[in-house]
Amino acid sequence: MDAPRTKIFREEALRHHEGAQQDGDVLRISPAWTRWTYWTLLALLVSALTYSLVGTLPEYASGPAVVKVEGQSHLTVDLPGVVSTVAVKPGQRVEVGEVLVSFRSQEETVSLERIQREFELQLIRVLRDPADEAARQTLTSLRAERELAEARQQARTLRSPHAGVVSGLRIRPGQYVTPGENVISIVGDDVKVSLVALLPGGQRPLLEPGGSLRVELDGFRHEYHTLTIESVGDQIVGPAEVRRFLGPEIADAVQLAGPMVLVKARVPSSTFMSKGRTFNYFDGMLAKADARVRLERILVALVPGLKGALGHENR
Missing domain, CATH: 2.40.50.100 (RNA polymerase II/Efflux pump adaptor protein, barrel-sandwich hybrid domain)
Known part of the structure; x- marks a missing residue:
């Protein structure tokens, strides 16, 4: 009697081979698709590098501002x-x-x-x-x-x-x-409106008359008015001096912190437009002011260590 033959395959492998399961196929990648993706990504990378070298980001000096109506009499x-x-x-x-x-x-x-x-x-x-x-x-x-x-x-x-x-x-x-005691105010017929911005004192060397001042009035969000800086204070003052300048009527309504410089801009009209309606400026209206002080390349902003090598543009 012949001895039983030794199986060289495992039972599990034989059952798998006898089953109806289909084997997978080789992964196939279209050469045209990969070539198109490669050149697209390369173009995007070159564009981003070029824009970071050429493009600039503006830097602003920001602070609160107060509307001043001239030609108004405060009777005491x-x-x-x-x-x-x-x-x-x-x-x-x-x-x-x-x-x-x-x-x-x-x-x-x-x-x-x-x-x-x-x-x-x-x-x-x-x-x-x-x-x-x-x-x-x-x-x-x-x-x-x-x-x-x-x-x-x-x-x-x-x-x-x-x-x-x-x-x-x-x-x-x-x-x-x-x-x-101030009891009543009369606005005359010849009214001139100006705006006094309280900007950080550390940026005084970068502020000059003739520059642009972007203003957003309180109560009129995302509605901006661009004014021209008329004068810039020669002294950097503290909150106490600024409150004395603003007067007791409005000083407590303005948030003041740190040394500041007074920047004055002329408002071309005594009225402004908002959503098709005309409104008057009133003495003491509050706003937020932004004055552009410099332009900086995007790459320098991302990598400050390159500032000395590439340089940057002021104003």
Whole structure:
């Protein structure tokens, strides 16, 4: 009896060979497709390198800005008193000499009432006895005192110094005001608008008159106005000095930090357009300003170490 033959293949291999499973094929790549992809990627790489060598990126000095309306009168009071009447409203047009606000002083009012009573009593005495010289002299003296007291009351009436429009009214009837307090503003007919930008002091050497200033007003996002720089401050100042320049009305509304330089730009019109509508500029409007200070090659921006070898363009 013959001995069983030894199998030289494993059972698993034989079952796999006897099965219906099909073997894979060799991966085939189209030469035309690879050639097209290669030249496309090479062209993109050359274009990117060329653009990085030739193309430039602008660098900006950015900071807050404030609209200033020139030709506007800020009226203050010289004497303390209480607001008696307010004869105008914001936006109302007024003429020269028109009464705006009337004030009263309790002491002066009491004094005028006393003088008026004494004047009437002396007048009755004179009418009863026209020959009473003492009453006549007293009446004359009281008439002079009354005229002086009335003149003081008239001096407490605030009148418009020129024709224009009421732009700011900061008082109400019954309010007590102190000397030097700003109570009302009048915008004249000959209005000039400018913008003061507060830019980083470290970039002062790169800022020059005649440069462009891009402005975005608060409340009008992504709407830009391009202005021309009219003047650049010669001194770099701190936040305290800037607040003193802006005044107490607007200083607290501006975020200030670090040394700054004041850059002024003239606004060509007293109005601006937004989405087909016309708006007026108002004193104290806030904005964001960007002044271009230099142009730098893209490759230098990506690899700063090349700045000395390739150089860079200022402005």
